[in-house]
Amino acid sequence: MFKILQKAISTGIVTTAYPSKPVKISEHFRGRPSFDFEKWQDARPAEDVCPTGAISFCDDGDSRKVTVDYGLCVFCGLCAEASADQAVRITQEFELATADRRNLVLTAEYTLNADGTHRRLRALHRDFSNPAADVERVGQTAREKIQKLLGRSLAIREVDAGSCNGCELEIIALNNPIYDIERFGIHFVASPRHADMLLVTGPVTRNMEFALLKTYRAMPEPRLVVAVGACGISGGIFGANYASLGAVDKVLPVDVYIPGCPPRPQALLQGILLAVGRLRETRYDERP
Amino acid sequence: MKQVNFPLFATFCQKFGAQVQSMHSERDDETYLFINNSDIRDIAEYLRGEFEARLVTVFAEDRCSTDGVFFNYYVFEQNDNPQYLIVRAPVSADDPRFPSLSAELPAVNWQEREIQDWFGLTATGHPNPRRVALHDNWPDVHPLRKDFPVDTVLAPFEGERHIYRPALGEGVFQVPVGPVHAGTIEPGHFSFAVAGEPILYLQLRMFYTHKGTEKLFERLPIHKAVFLAESVSGDSSFSHGTAFCQAIERAAEIQLPLRALIMRTILLELERICNHVADIGAIANDVGFVVANAHATRLKEMLFANNEQLAGNRLLRGMVCVGGIRRAWRAWQVDSLCDTVKAFAREFQDLVALINSSESTRDRLDHTGILKPKIAKDLGIVGVAGRASGIDLDVRRDHPYAAYRQYPFQVPVYQAGDVWHRMQVRIDEVKESLSIITRATDQDLNGEFRISVPPIPRNRCALSAVEGWRGEIIHWIRTGADNRLERCKIKDPSLNNWPAVVEAVQGNIIADFPVINKSFNLSYSGTDR
Numbered sequence: 132m133f134k135i136l137q138k139a140i141s142t143g144i145v146t147t148a149y150p151s152k153p154v155k156i157s158e159h160f161r162g163r164p165s166f167d168f169e170k171w172q173d174a175r176p177a178e179d180v181c182p183t184g185a186i187s188f189c190d191d192g193d194s195r196k197v198t199v200d201y202g203l204c205v206f207c208g209l210c211a212e213a214s215a216d217q218a219v220r221i222t223q224e225f226e227l228a229t230a231d232r233r234n235l236v237l238t239a240e241y242t243l244n245a246d247g248t249h250r251r252l253r254a255l256h257r258d259f260s261n262p263a264a265d266v267e268r269v270g271q272t273a274r275e276k277i278q279k280l281l282g283r284s285l286a287i288r289e290v291d292a293g294s295c296n297g298c299e300l301e302i303i304a305l306n307n308p309i310y311d312i313e314r315f316g317i318h319f320v321a322s323p324r325h326a327d328m329l330l331v332t333g334p335v336t337r338n339m340e341f342a343l344l345k346t347y348r349a350m351p352e353p354r355l356v357v358a359v360g361a362c363g364i365s366g367g368i369f370g371a372n373y374a375s376l377g378a379v380d381k382v383l384p385v386d387v388y389i390p391g392c393p394p395r396p397q398a399l400l401q402g403i404l405l406a407v408g409r410l411r412e413t414r415y416d417e418r419p
Numbered sequence: 420m421k422q423v424n425f426p427l428f429a430t431f432c433q434k435f436g437a438q439v440q441s442m443h444s445e446r447d448d449e450t451y452l453f454i455n456n457s458d459i460r461d462i463a464e465y466l467r468g469e470f471e472a473r474l475v476t477v478f479a480e481d482r483c484s485t486d487g488v489f490f491n492y493y494v495f496e497q498n499d500n501p502q503y504l505i506v507r508a509p510v511s512a513d514d515p516r517f518p519s520l521s522a523e524l525p526a527v528n529w530q531e532r533e534i535q536d537w538f539g540l541t542a543t544g545h546p547n548p549r550r551v552a553l554h555d556n557w558p559d560v561h562p563l564r565k566d567f568p569v570d571t572v573l574a575p576f577e578g579e580r581h582i583y584r585p586a587l588g589e590g591v592f593q594v595p596v597g598p599v600h601a602g603t604i605e606p607g608h609f610s611f612a613v614a615g616e617p618i619l620y621l622q623l624r625m626f627y628t629h630k631g632t633e634k635l636f637e638r639l640p641i642h643k644a645v646f647l648a649e650s651v652s653g654d655s656s657f658s659h660g661t662a663f664c665q666a667i668e669r670a671a672e673i674q675l676p677l678r679a680l681i682m683r684t685i686l687l688e689l690e691r692i693c694n695h696v697a698d699i700g701a702i703a704n705d706v707g708f709v710v711a712n713a714h715a716t717r718l719k720e721m722l723f724a725n726n727e728q729l730a731g732n733r734l735l736r737g738m739v740c741v742g743g744i745r746r747a748w749r750a751w752q753v754d755s756l757c758d759t760v761k762a763f764a765r766e767f768q769d770l771v772a773l774i775n776s777s778e779s780t781r782d783r784l785d786h787t788g789i790l791k792p793k794i795a796k797d798l799g800i801v802g803v804a805g806r807a808s809g810i811d812l813d814v815r816r817d818h819p820y821a822a823y824r825q826y827p828f829q830v831p832v833y834q835a836g837d838v839w840h841r842m843q844v845r846i847d848e849v850k851e852s853l854s855i856i857t858r859a860t861d862q863d864l865n866g867e868f869r870i871s872v873p874p875i876p877r878n879r880c881a882l883s884a885v886e887g888w889r890g891e892i893i894h895w896i897r898t899g900a901d902n903r904l905e906r907c908k909i910k911d912p913s914l915n916n917w918p919a920v921v922e923a924v925q926g927n928i929i930a931d932f933p934v935i936n937k938s939f940n941l942s943y944s945g946t947d948r
């Protein structure tokens with residue numbers, strides 16, 4: 132007993148101040164790849180190396196439409212290494228959670244040169260959702276109801292719908308003394324019947340489809356669903372195949388998407404707090 | 420392909436006559452023996468009896484379009500011999516059956532049934548030929564056959580997923596658990612038959628996370644497939660990534676620069692320490708010693724921060740590549756690694772002392788979940804669980820890869836086989852790993868860390884083995900055209916070790932199941948792929 136106390140006192144407080152204070156992370160951490168679309172002369176090398184197809188393009192005559200989908204991104208950093216024009220840069224940004232899947236997609240239209248490189252950026256689209264116009268969305272109403280009903284506390288049921296267990300490692304880390312999610316009144320519960328939020332990882336395997344649905348149906352309303360990681364959002368590296376459906380939102384209505392492979396604990400925290408309206412979405416912008 | 424004149428080959432020819440076709444070495448430590456029918460029973464018995472060989476893994480390959488047959492591969496290894504012997508046996512496409520080894524060798528029970536499910540080859544004489552890798556409600560498909568497209572959309576499944584053996588007898592109850600568990604863990608179904616508190620037997624249903632991984636390897640170009648390998652089991656990202664890259668490098672005969680090998684060794688050991696310390700904490704947690712777990716998770720977090728510093732990712736993803744390592748470390752990164760290792764070593768000692776000071780923890784873990792050495796041997800248990808039950812195997816020592824030759828280390832082996840000793844193996848291994856990292860970082864990390872990779876020649880086979888933190892990881896590949904693979908077989912140690920959990924829980928109270936399960940800490944994703 133004395134030893135336990137001695138160790139606790141000598142260790143002191145280790146809990147992070149995030150999100151009230153910004154987090155200090157390594158400069159080597161690979162967060163969101165940022166694209167200087169104006170400067171980008173050729174999307175092909177990045178497309179060629181991207182393991183999940185997060186960067187894709189489609190040529191039509193003299194125009195090329197490039198799509199960047201952060202929902203598919205596994206944050207490997209190969210796109211930045213492959214793009215000789217320095218237009219792709221790896222940032223340390225990790226707060227990418229969003230309530231709208233479309234917010235994770237950027238598209239840019241270029242005029243093409245004869246050699247296949249880009250000449251001119253014609254247009255840049257960011258499918259930002261307009262939260263005001265989305266009030267009818269189930270998720271939105273559920274969110275409001277939950278805020279009203281529960282105030283600031285939240286019970287989470289986690290379901291692994293076929294993940295590689297990478298996301299689970301980071302979700303478990305939320306309970307450690309560093310991230311200590313209980314300080315927000317948020318806790319993980321054993322039964323879906325006690326849960327307000329379903330935190331789902333993995334590309335939803337055919338074998339987990341039914342169990343996931345049953346877990347969801349066992350939850351009392353109002354309820355929230357959060358899709359975690361590239362696999363949960365888009366199937367990630369597994370995509371859709373004979374054994375995998377390739378996204379949580381093919382089975383359940385998803386309220387918040389948390390990109391990452393896996394998302395670091397702070398990113399999970401941001402997404403969870405966002406889902407219950409205790410944080411706002413961070414909006415990154417790609418200025419041409 | 421070198422045709423070598425093995426003394427062994429003559430013996431084989433003499434003993435098995437016309438059944439033996441040829442023998443050749445793909446590389447120094449990888450020898451193939453081709454036989455001309457699917458019946459390997461006598462050869463397996465001879466190898467096991469005469470040479471005390473261990474059957475490492477069994478897998479199949481669809482070569483109908485090129486050779487007109489399926490091939491089964493049986494990988495053997497022998498004590499104190501770095502060589503793997505791989506016996507290749509054809510299975511006719513017209514009569515897709517092969518004699519099962521499972522009755523004598525329970526270790527390949529699941530692996531043979533996997534071949535049945537995925538390739539549609541029947542293991543005749545299998546004592547329990549039911550489906551394992553596809554659930555009972557799947558249609559009659561064989562996804563790893565070449566004529567089955569990876570993106571096939573199967574109609575919704577109907578019917579029973581699995582029929583469990585009923586729990587019969589007065590006062591005997593069945594306790595179904597999963598696939599969604601109470602904690603944040605992976606999905607699998609456990610059906611316990613209990614008489615009061617003690618567990619009579621446990622039935623497992625795995626493969627809930629089967630996501631077509633082996634099939635997907637046949638679609639992705641090699642440089643992208645590295646990321647798929649890293650996603651076989653998230654907690655072993657670096658080990659699986661390394662096993663995969665090593666297989667490609669072996670197939671393409673690429674020699675890595677020393678610096679890359681040393682860096683891989685350091686990263687492999689870091690992964691081991693991260694997981695071991697987390698498991699030590701989790702085991703203590705499952706018997707109510709929450710404070711120890713708090714310290715252990717803090718230590719793990721310390722290493723994860725260090726991982727990020729070294730690799731840009733907390734799970735060490737995106738660091739290994741075919742041809743070496745993706746980025747070198749600057750001097751300050753190595754210094755900070757050394758500081759972390761020193762600080763960690765101190766803290767780890769405190770953690771172990773803390774756990775050892777708790778009589779009640781020891782009391783709960785001693786004699787709990789015993790896996791007897793004899794059973795462990797029969798079931799082919801590997802890794803941490805094997806070493807706690809007298810199985811003296813470690814790929815790092817037995818088949819050295821990366822830079823392990825340079826850093827001799829002790830392999831802890833215990834006979835008791837209970838939870839306490841599975842924890843003890845981890846404690847000992849953390850200390851050895853710290854010593855390996857210290858020795859490796861003492862060297863000058865200079866020179867090339869990545870070499871350019873020529874186009875990978877097609878139709879080359881290679882076996883690669885890595886001692887992940889859980890145990891022996893095997894990747895076997897056949898290269899194809901356009902920088903792609905024809906086949907990639909992955910064997911995670913979890914696949915060997917699940918049957919051990921079934922044995923270890925018998926007679927224990929159901930309340931001890933979580934801690935017994937945790938002491939094995941097997942990967943569902945690695946098993947199910």
